[in-house]
Amino acid sequence: MITAAVPERENYLNNAYGIKSWLLTRDHKRIGLLYLFTVTLFFFLGGAFATMIRIELLTPQGNFVSSETYNKLFTMHGVAMIFFFLIPAIPATLGNFFLPMMIGARDLAFPRINLLSWYLLVIGGLFSLFAMLAGGVDTGWTFYTPYSTTYSNSWVIATALGIFISGFSSILTGLNFIVTVHRMRAPGMTWMRMPLFVWSHYATALIQVLGTPVVAVTIILLFCERVFHIGIFDPTLGGDPVLFQHMFWFYSHPAVYIMILPAMGIVSELVSVFSRKPVFGYQFVAYASMAIAVLGFLVWGHHLFVSTQSVYAALVFSFLSYFVAIPSAIKVFNWTATLYKGSISFATPMLYAFGFIGLFTIGGLTGLFVAALGFDVHVTDTYFVVAHFHYIMVGGTIMAYLGGLHYWWPKITGRMYPEGWAKLSALIIFLGFNLTFFPQFILGYLGMPRRYHVYPDEFQVLHVLSTAGASVLAVGYLMPMIYFIWSLRYGKVASANPWGATGLEWQTPSPPPVHNFDVTPIVTHDAYDYSTVIGQEVEVG
């Protein structure tokens, strides 16, 4: 066999080599990969803490770790997963990589700030990591006062400082996205032609910019009380502990939407591509993202129903909480309507999208349960809330993240992942997830409190089921790690547009050139106009 030596086309991966070319890069695609690497580390760190929690809960006695250690385990699981994985996971990796490409831009508006935001995440992460290694923190990821400011003997300040610093990473990413969407769209890319992934990231960015400074202020106040004993939250110093909860949840409830909105953006793309139809009610789905971003700021008091919050305020917060269900339901119904009479293919990303729609629906509907004042009093601080939250965050965000990662993997790396293994892992993750978290709904309803490692014997069966599910889930998560790395060398070489998708990111080679497009694209069609790709060769499973 004779093979001609063809010089490899220059792309963002081979245009420069060496550690410096990565650590000093201003290319949004390389920064996206730096984020991917960082958040993956935190995902497995948070996963390790979760593993220890699940092992402890196998038996009703607290016989694997001490109570103090258990408190630290669930706190560090929450801190690692929420602040250093879920919040940056989709926007900072896939968003960073694809938002500019999807609107036909060469990069984000502020490439240097983009790199700075990655460094801030790493520095914040190192602070929190230091706290974890030095002895850990035991307040819960919510840092409720006065325990966090007065009584806890663990590494509260170092952890909070890490979150404070990484918050600025989030703000700067949001700022970059807002300016990029306003100023960098290619000719013809009107607002109503933007892919829904971009719309959802725009909505996310607004939350990041408007909400994150409040948690930064809250952390400073926590610092002032813990270090200087200035009475803000501790009643013995003249403060109000519920004020902390207000300020914390003003950010942290919208933060849930920072985690889920980008996931919804991915699902919109996947459902459209793999049913080869424009998203049903495009404008409604786009505006639903904006509605979620705004309404998300008006509901935080539903986390305070069993505190000393006024019953009148609780009534208002409960009432407003139901409104968020409307744009969320619009999205779910519109995705389903998109499937109707579509030419559906069951490629791996679509399996994840299906998983998302089902699990998010369960998570969302149980969200209505806990928004109801009476029911919430019964299940507050029980495993019901834990299950609800994980159905949204793990069943929703992580499913969509993995779906997006599989969908764009050929574009990012220029290689296809092994479809058979990927489908198997999607199935394992779906089954493992439900086995882990569905029993927790029942446990919580029966009265199993969260954050306890000793429990009555009658709960053991459900806990064992949950731990068994977690083992299955872990296998499901490890598989993509292995075959993604395998595919970098052995995967089939990907074409520019293996899925026959309409987005601008697919109109450029895989992997993309340094400046994304050899010629600035001119947009003449709506986002999901499949007449533009008729006749292209497609690789679907």
Next chain:
Amino acid sequence: MSEHIDSVKTYALVFAALIAATVGTTAVAFVDLGPFSVVVALLIAVCKMLLVALFFMHVRHSTRLTRLVVLGGLLWLLILIALTMGDILTRNWVGVPGR
């Protein structure tokens, strides 16, 4: 978009006003105005914030979109304060049993 730059004199005046307001805040702290101490301190702080935003941050000469962003930030602060106060002011409307 033309960039409007204020004169040095304007900046100096604004700076002087900010310093004067800071001195004013400190002075008011020594006078017992009862619950109005906080009100006066906050009013002075709002004036200072407006001076910084309008002059130093050039909002006075900015586009409507920039002004919208600034107003959005203020509106969100208002949401935080209004809904939190909605709790704090109505907490004692229902009596606590035993008190």
